[in-house]
Amino acid sequence: MTSAPTHHVAIVGTGYVGLTTGAALASLGHRVVCADIDAERIDRLRQGHIPIVEEGLEEMVRAQVSAERLSFASDSAVAVADADLVFLCVPTPSGPDGRSDLRYIKAAGADIREALSIGAVVVNKSTVPVGSTKVVEGVLLRDDISVVSNPEFLREGTALHDFLHPDRIVIGADDRRAAEKVASLYASLDAPVLITDPASAETIKYAANAFLATKISFANAVAAMCEAVGADVADVIAGLGSDHRIGPDFLRPGPGWGGSCLPKDTRALVTIARDYGYDFALVRGVIAVNEEQRHRVVEKIRTATGGVLEGATVAVLGLTFKAHTDDLRDSPSIAVVSDLVDAGAKIRAYDPTVTAPLNRAQQATIGAVASVLQLCDDAYDACAGADAVVVLTEWPEFAALDLDHLAGTVAEGATVIDARNLLSPDAVRAAGLTYNGIGRR
Numbered sequence: 001m002t003s004a005p006t007h008h009v010a011i012v013g014t015g016y017v018g019l020t021t022g023a024a025l026a027s028l029g030h031r032v033v034c035a036d037i038d039a040e041r042i043d044r045l046r047q048g049h050i051p052i053v054e055e056g057l058e059e060m061v062r063a064q065v066s067a068e069r070l071s072f073a074s075d076s077a078v079a080v081a082d083a084d085l086v087f088l089c090v091p092t093p094s095g096p097d098g099r100s101d102l103r104y105i106k107a108a109g110a111d112i113r114e115a116l117s118i119g120a121v122v123v124n125k126s127t128v129p130v131g132s133t134k135v136v137e138g139v140l141l142r143d144d145i146s147v148v149s150n151p152e153f154l155r156e157g158t159a160l161h162d163f164l165h166p167d168r169i170v171i172g173a174d175d176r177r178a179a180e181k182v183a184s185l186y187a188s189l190d191a192p193v194l195i196t197d198p199a200s201a202e203t204i205k206y207a208a209n210a211f212l213a214t215k216i217s218f219a220n221a222v223a224a225m226c227e228a229v230g231a232d233v234a235d236v237i238a239g240l241g242s243d244h245r246i247g248p249d250f251l252r253p254g255p256g257w258g259g260s261c262l263p264k265d266t267r268a269l270v271t272i273a274r275d276y277g278y279d280f281a282l283v284r285g286v287i288a289v290n291e292e293q294r295h296r297v298v299e300k301i302r303t304a305t306g307g308v309l310e311g312a313t314v315a316v317l318g319l320t321f322k323a324h325t326d327d328l329r330d331s332p333s334i335a336v337v338s339d340l341v342d343a344g345a346k347i348r349a350y351d352p353t354v355t356a357p358l359n360r361a362q363q364a365t366i367g368a369v370a371s372v373l374q375l376c377d378d379a380y381d382a383c384a385g386a387d388a389v390v391v392l393t394e395w396p397e398f399a400a401l402d403l404d405h406l407a408g409t410v411a412e413g414a415t416v417i418d419a420r421n422l423l424s425p426d427a428v429r430a431a432g433l434t435y436n437g438i439g440r441r
Helices: 016-027 039-046 057-066 076-080 103-112 132-140 159-164 176-185 198-229 233-241 262-275 281-304 332-342 360-371 379-383 403-407 425-430
Strands: 008-012 031-035 070-073 085-088 121-124 146-149 169-172 193-196 313-317 346-350 373-375 388-391 415-418 434-437
Touching: 008 016, 008 076, 008 103, 016 031, 016 057, 016 070, 016 085, 016 159, 031 076, 039 070, 057 070, 057 159, 070 076, 076 103, 085 103, 085 176, 103 121, 103 132, 121 132, 121 176, 132 146, 132 198, 146 176, 146 198, 169 176, 169 198, 176 193, 193 198, 198 233, 198 262, 198 281, 262 281, 281 332, 281 388, 281 415, 281 434, 313 332, 313 379, 332 346, 332 360, 346 379, 360 373, 379 403, 403 425, 415 425, 425 434
Parallel strands: 008 031, 008 085, 031 070, 085 121, 121 146, 169 193, 313 346, 313 388, 346 373, 388 415, 415 434
Antiparallel strands: 146 169
16 A cells, blocks of 8 residues: 545535545545535534444444544635535435436535635446536636546445455546546555546446346346246356356346445436437336336235235335435335335334334335334244234344244234345245245245
8 A cells, every 4th residue: 555645625515425435534534524415414413423333333433533534614715715525425216207306416516616625536336427627617617626437346335445445446537636636535445446537437337237237137037937947046056157248247136226326326327328429228228127126125014915915914024225224215125115015004113223113205205105114123023913024124143033932923824024034944934934035045
């Protein structure tokens, strides 16, 4: 590792990406100010309250605040005044047509335009469409300011590890000196740096997430085929993943992919391609398989309740889109629950990070489901009297369930729908329950 120069960095937006980026950059020795228009959020951060579940983040934030390398501000103009590098980490939600909504990134640019120090570099860290550096330049209207793309490749639940141990660092810029300045932020990290043009950097981000989504959808399609021909997907995937050209990562069947990135980025990639005259049919198919997979899980539950969901009690284990996070955005669990509720089922649910009462953000994320969802204190409580039990999030504690105890809590003849293939089919059956996994025998 080489010694990294110290920079004064401002982060505009303290959501998942912004807070992780700010804390991690501070841990590398930089002086970082994280700003957000939500004054209440800033006050809570100053008090040491972290608004998201992310392994190690709370400890790192507190450590960097104590070391006086990390601070918080409710005025972005004040935060950027002395910064030589300014990261835009604001939301870019997906619109109805799949296009990323750039209103927040434009507003952030307008807020800091006059406060930026001479020669500062503005960095797009938010996931943005191709051409967004030009959009930000058009908002800033500063010839002395360079705008650079530096996409993030963080997985929720392992974001700090991913930031500090990256596979690569991608920087897109028309100004080589600005790109090298951004690269110097990461000089102490042992990772290759790819400096390219902004359009290529922005495309890399979308293409990477679309490829990961493709692997998951492919695994789910293979699982459906396994169910049709009588194969076991666990063995099939093991055979596929052991091929070094394919690899095992993300090649795992389940209820479908979700979260804040893959759904938004796949839709955006299809839309961007269409805008430039290319029909990205492959990714459209990946999205279609994902939507189909959620319906397949619902049909497995319907079969388990004798073909009638009206009045059936379904125990749902896991609500977040993946384990080790509290993120409910585009969660396949919520999509499945929504379909079950529409069909008249009664839902008893448990998730380690989703407890009653739901906060305003959670209620807004899951919509009408919030009013009919009965949240329970633990997995066994959720399963009490259930006609079917469905494992929808791969929380480790679900893999360690006492199946004999579980069998004693559910209704007679109940089926376990293991949508994450987390449990042993033989162990579930040995406990006297019916097992139905994804492509499992």
